[in-house]
Amino acid sequence: MVNEMKRYSTYWLYIVISLIMIALLVLMMAANESRAEDGTRTIVIDGTDVDEYNRFKGFGTVSANNTSRLMIDYKEEHPDQYWEIMHQLFDPNTGAGLVHVKVELGADVDSSSGTEPATMRYADEPANVLRGAGFQFAADAKSINPHITTEILRWGEPRWTWEGVANQEYENRYQWFKQTIDAVYEEFGFSS
Structure with a gap:
């Protein structure tokens, strides 16, 4: 009991x-409930009123996490369809007319959905821009529209570039960027 x-x-x-x-x-x-504003606002979007220093006008694409590898594989297996897709994306007259390509400067790290190969795994290694697919993708886009702008960015960096960063010495990181840009120019004829 x-x-x-x-x-x-x-x-x-x-x-x-x-x-x-x-x-x-x-x-x-109930305390965190959000409410819409009582009044309304008018927002005017004028495409002709663009700040002259707004460098990136239009739409583009990002090649990162080695996602462009799928396109380059497609180029190898189905070249006609690959070029049709590329023209649909980048041709300013008959396609979407994308005007900017950002390419990840790979570091052999999986930053989100895949790994972009490092262009330089060691300080004394020449930059190899053929490891990843991003620069080839950008070069193919530029062959369709030479006015496309390109940019490199990083989500990680090879371990050897960290040396000196604690003391605000960035020479290794600079060399990684510089040698990669030089290799892109030598291999594909353009620089970021």
């Missing part, structure tokens, strides 16, 4: 605690 009363008391204790937690949750949700 005593055990049954303890079990009954414990049961009610759990019910009371659960009800208190639910009440607190409801109160917290």
